[in-house]
Amino acid sequence: MDSTEISRRRFLLASGTAVAAIHAPRVWAQAAPAGTRPAGPGRLVVVFLRGAYDGLSALVPYADADYYSLRPNIAIAAPDGSAQTALRLDNTFGLHPALAPLLPLWQQGVLGFVPAAGLPVPNRSHFDAQYQMEIAQSGKTSAAPGWLNKVAAFNGSATSAIGVGEANPAILAGTATVRLIPRGQAAQRTGVLANDTTRQALLDLYAGNDKISEAFRQGAGSRMQSAQELSTEQKAADGRRMAATQDNTARVDAALPGTQAQNAQMLAASNGAADPVGLQLDAQHLGTLMRNDRQLRIGFLSAGGWDTHANQGHATGQLAGRLGNLATGLAQLRRDFSETGDVIVVMSEFGRTAAENGSRGTDHGFGNAMWLIGNRINGGRWHGQWTGLARGNLNDNRDLPAHHDYRAVLAQLLRGSFALPDSALATVLPGVSWDTRLDGLLRKA
Amino acid sequence: MPPHRPPTATALLLALPLLAGSPVFSQQADTGAAAAWRATSRLGYGPSAATAPAAQAGARAWALQQLDAAYAASQRAPAIPAELARFNQPVNQIAADFHAEREARRLARQASASAAPAAMPGNADNFSREMQQSAAAWRLMACSDPAVEQPLLARMTEFWFNHLNVFVGKGPVRPFVGHYAVNVIRANALGKFEDMLLASARHPAMLFYLDQAQSNVRGLNENYARELMELHTLGVNAGYTQNDVRELARILTGWTVGLQQGEAFRFAPRLHDTGDKVLLGRSFSADGLREGEEAIRMLARHPATAQRIALRLATTFVTDQPPRVLTDRLAATFKRTQGDIRAVMRTLIESPEFWAADNTLFKTPLDFACSALTAGGGARERREIQLTLGFLAQAGQPMHGWQTPDGYKTDAATWLAPEALTRRADYAMALGARMDDPLYLQTFLSAASRERITRETPALRAGLTLASPDFMRK
Numbered sequence: 001m002d003s004t005e006i007s008r009r010r011f012l013l014a015s016g017t018a019v020a021a022i023h024a025p026r027v028w029a030q031a032a033p034a035g036t037r038p039a040g041p042g043r044l045v046v047v048f049l050r051g052a053y054d055g056l057s058a059l060v061p062y063a064d065a066d067y068y069s070l071r072p073n074i075a076i077a078a079p080d081g082s083a084q085t086a087l088r089l090d091n092t093f094g095l096h097p098a099l100a101p102l103l104p105l106w107q108q109g110v111l112g113f114v115p116a117a118g119l120p121v122p123n124r125s126h127f128d129a130q131y132q133m134e135i136a137q138s139g140k141t142s143a144a145p146g147w148l149n150k151v152a153a154f155n156g157s158a159t160s161a162i163g164v165g166e167a168n169p170a171i172l173a174g175t176a177t178v179r180l181i182p183r184g185q186a187a188q189r190t191g192v193l194a195n196d197t198t199r200q201a202l203l204d205l206y207a208g209n210d211k212i213s214e215a216f217r218q219g220a221g222s223r224m225q226s227a228q229e230l231s232t233e234q235k236a237a238d239g240r241r242m243a244a245t246q247d248n249t250a251r252v253d254a255a256l257p258g259t260q261a262q263n264a265q266m267l268a269a270s271n272g273a274a275d276p277v278g279l280q281l282d283a284q285h286l287g288t289l290m291r292n293d294r295q296l297r298i299g300f301l302s303a304g305g306w307d308t309h310a311n312q313g314h315a316t317g318q319l320a321g322r323l324g325n326l327a328t329g330l331a332q333l334r335r336d337f338s339e340t341g342d343v344i345v346v347m348s349e350f351g352r353t354a355a356e357n358g359s360r361g362t363d364h365g366f367g368n369a370m371w372l373i374g375n376r377i378n379g380g381r382w383h384g385q386w387t388g389l390a391r392g393n394l395n396d397n398r399d400l401p402a403h404h405d406y407r408a409v410l411a412q413l414l415r416g417s418f419a420l421p422d423s424a425l426a427t428v429l430p431g432v433s434w435d436t437r438l439d440g441l442l443r444k445a
Numbered sequence: 446m447p448p449h450r451p452p453t454a455t456a457l458l459l460a461l462p463l464l465a466g467s468p469v470f471s472q473q474a475d476t477g478a479a480a481a482w483r484a485t486s487r488l489g490y491g492p493s494a495a496t497a498p499a500a501q502a503g504a505r506a507w508a509l510q511q512l513d514a515a516y517a518a519s520q521r522a523p524a525i526p527a528e529l530a531r532f533n534q535p536v537n538q539i540a541a542d543f544h545a546e547r548e549a550r551r552l553a554r555q556a557s558a559s560a561a562p563a564a565m566p567g568n569a570d571n572f573s574r575e576m577q578q579s580a581a582a583w584r585l586m587a588c589s590d591p592a593v594e595q596p597l598l599a600r601m602t603e604f605w606f607n608h609l610n611v612f613v614g615k616g617p618v619r620p621f622v623g624h625y626a627v628n629v630i631r632a633n634a635l636g637k638f639e640d641m642l643l644a645s646a647r648h649p650a651m652l653f654y655l656d657q658a659q660s661n662v663r664g665l666n667e668n669y670a671r672e673l674m675e676l677h678t679l680g681v682n683a684g685y686t687q688n689d690v691r692e693l694a695r696i697l698t699g700w701t702v703g704l705q706q707g708e709a710f711r712f713a714p715r716l717h718d719t720g721d722k723v724l725l726g727r728s729f730s731a732d733g734l735r736e737g738e739e740a741i742r743m744l745a746r747h748p749a750t751a752q753r754i755a756l757r758l759a760t761t762f763v764t765d766q767p768p769r770v771l772t773d774r775l776a777a778t779f780k781r782t783q784g785d786i787r788a789v790m791r792t793l794i795e796s797p798e799f800w801a802a803d804n805t806l807f808k809t810p811l812d813f814a815c816s817a818l819t820a821g822g823g824a825r826e827r828r829e830i831q832l833t834l835g836f837l838a839q840a841g842q843p844m845h846g847w848q849t850p851d852g853y854k855t856d857a858a859t860w861l862a863p864e865a866l867t868r869r870a871d872y873a874m875a876l877g878a879r880m881d882d883p884l885y886l887q888t889f890l891s892a893a894s895r896e897r898i899t900r901e902t903p904a905l906r907a908g909l910t911l912a913s914p915d916f917m918r919k
Contacts, residue, residue, distance in 0.1 A: 125681045127851045167841035168862045180862050186839050191871035202870055204897045205913050212914045219863025304848050309668040310656045358664015359656060
């Protein structure tokens with residue numbers, strides 16, 4: 001289509017050296033960089049931020065004066081050590097203060113970023129762009145399997161992928177069987193399946209060979225297993241929490257009389273170990289199920305609400321709240337996914353405009369930061385190209401360019417830490433080229 | 446009545462072998478239990494004890510009657526129980542009450558800061574929540590009880606609400622969602638598409654949801670303009686550009702809400718960009734409010750819009766991957782009648798594809814809940830409504846609760862998931878425990894399901910009927 005071709009050309013002009021990567025021949029035949037082959041098969045967790053999160057608020061280019069002139073009301077202030085400013089990462093970037101729980105991971109060298117990645121061609125439709133990213137193909141609107149499902153299919157007949165939260169996300173849809181569990185506490189409940197009579201009656205009703213019956217039987221088995229594992233884990237956690245609270249309370253009681261002691265008890269309970277909620281609980285569920293079943297090597301989580309067109313806030317506010325929840329969830333994930341080959345990747349369909357709009361928010365843009373967490377990630381630094389926010393360096397004079405195809409980032413992970421064979425890579429990420437500028441992304445095994 | 450095209454003989458002949466292959470039913474396309482199940486489940490939320498006999502006698506005639514009945518009902522005020530009716534009071538009153546709620550909350554914050562207990566006038570500070578709950582309760586009553594709402598009108602209200610989605614979780618949208626469902630969607634659900642589109646553009650729920658209320662000549666907000674073309678009308682591949690998005694946003698500057706002035710919709714000339722604009726090749730010179738009205742009508746009448754809506758209707762009412770011949774036929778009626786929804790629906794009902802047994806559909810969670818409630822005689826009690834709202838939220842289809850403007854998907858690829866099916870059984874058994882065995886449904890079940898259900902104790906039968914694989918299809 002003409003408009004696509006025009007915007008593609010404009011993109012190529014704007015993004016300079018990205019041209020080489022896009023026009024390069026497919027190079028799966030090329031050997032992986034020396035020493036980057038995995039020692040053993042790792043696990044991959046994809047966290048998808050639906051709605052296009054504002055990467056320029058998360059990974060703050062504080063040293064770029066253009067950042068502050070483009071965003072007079074919503075920029076995150078340059079680091080000065082206080083809580084209302086960015087957390088310094090290096091001479092170029094800082095972290096949003098709400099992402100403080102992730103700072104230790106950067107300092108340990110296990111958190112890295114690719115600051116300007118995205119689709120090969122700009123697409124400002126959330127739904128189209130998300131779908132493209134979920135099937136890892138561009139320009140296709142008909143049904144296609146999700147790329148995580150394709151990865152799962154290479155694991156043989158065993159179920160190797162699990163998704164938490166969404167009914168049936170496109171990224172996991174396809175021929176391979178996947179496990180899908182709901183968000184929140186519901187995942188711990190067996191429901192009517194706990195009653196032997198009812199369960200048997202239901203299984204009798206679903207004894208057929210049709211698709212719905214097969215799905216029900218599979219769902220019944222997987223749900224009983226999930227619920228049992230998760231509720232067992234929850235009871236153990238409750239036990240630990242209660243013990244900790246009683247311990248704190250005993251000390252507090254000795255010091256404080258009456259109602260003050262009660263308040264202190266509540267405080268101890270919530271500060272000490274609050275019941276995890278939201279993304280953190282889902283992350284915990286994912287961690288438990290993938291720990292118990294080592295065939296599960298692929299995890300998927302998503303979080304919505306990132307489409308901040310108005311009043312997105314700055315160090316505090318709407319976006320800061322979401323980033324804070326995300327950071328808690330990621331810190332939880334990192335606790336469960338910290339084995340050698342484990343990688344957590346955070347991605348979103350596109351970035352937002354470099355400049356703020358007329359309502360202290362941001363509109364749909366293009367390139368965005370991808371986050372990578374894992375022992376194999378060459379972290380404590382960022383990777384790939386970054387050309388700042390000077391007007392001439394922006395895509396269409398308004399957005400970060402996508403210097404790197406998001407699939408080239410995924411290719412590094414799938415090849416290097418997940419041990420997907422090259423023949424499989426060409427199927428999972430069709431048409432993508434190896435991007436040698438990202439070769440430092442992984443540490444040598 | 447608009448003219449309509451009867452299905453061709455060839456099309457009917459092609460459909461017949463498919464019907465013969467149907468595992469359960471071998472009757473003619475539009476009579477008997479299978480056709481009645483299809484018609485009542487797709488053009489409503491399943492057979493009720495009252496509607497089942499008429500639909501079984503002749504599903505096609507029944508379906509066509511529904512169209513006229515639904516249109517007539519859409520022109521009358523809805524039946525909203527008095528205790529819920531506040532969500533449908535005049536929109537200016539909702540705006541005033543919402544303003545009062547915000548004031549009450551502000552005072553409460555001040556009071557708690559000064560440690561003095563706040564005196565709340567009535568329940569002013571819970572106004573939005575009450576509006577949200579009332580609207581959701583009414584939607585469930587409407588989808589499950591023909592005495593409350595004509596079933597096809599409830600179905601069309603769901604369809605168009607989803608197409609022009611607003612999200613109840615966004616603060617200022619919240620109190621207006623029920624009013625939007627009734628006065629923008631229901632009132633136009635079988636009328637002219639462009640009237641509904643314009644009504645949505647002027648409603649506070651939409652103006653707040655996609656941030657149009659905040660866009661102005663000094664600072665554009667592209668959100669509404671983009672989704673208006675991408676989702677409400679043309680579709681993402683219709684050839685518009687980023688520049689068209691900006692031009693449309695400029696045309697719409699000044700379209701806002703005037704809560705302070707006690708107005709729901711307000712065109713503010715001072716906020717309007719009076720420069721020249723070009724949208725999809727057409728020039729717009731300074732003409733205030735009329736620029737936006739003309740742009741919206743132009744988008745509504747665009748051929749790409751007809752195709753997009755035809756596809757969405759066909760996937761919702763016929764099958765997940767509808768044949769092009771069907772969507773072309775629906776689009777042709779849409780174009781010929783300038784977007785007369787009733788005429789398009791007539792074409793759909795008269796299409797052989799609608800009745801072809803191979804064109805299967807799997808119920809969404811909302812379909813499932815509404816049809817289960819229908820089987821029990823309709824949602825009445827608070828307990829049932831709470832149970833249902835909880836089920837919907839957990840199943841991923843909360844009432845008025847889809848955050849993004851694309852609306853819920855309707856296909857099996859989205860909703861047919863193993864563990865999710867077992868959670869439908871939880872809901873079915875809980876609901877079934879509260880109702881009499883819906884014996885009238887037996888005729889719609891396969892022999893195998895009927896036999897297995899009657900083997901169980903009577904107390905389980907209603908729940909198992911609702912939880913059966915037969916009940917998952919529509």
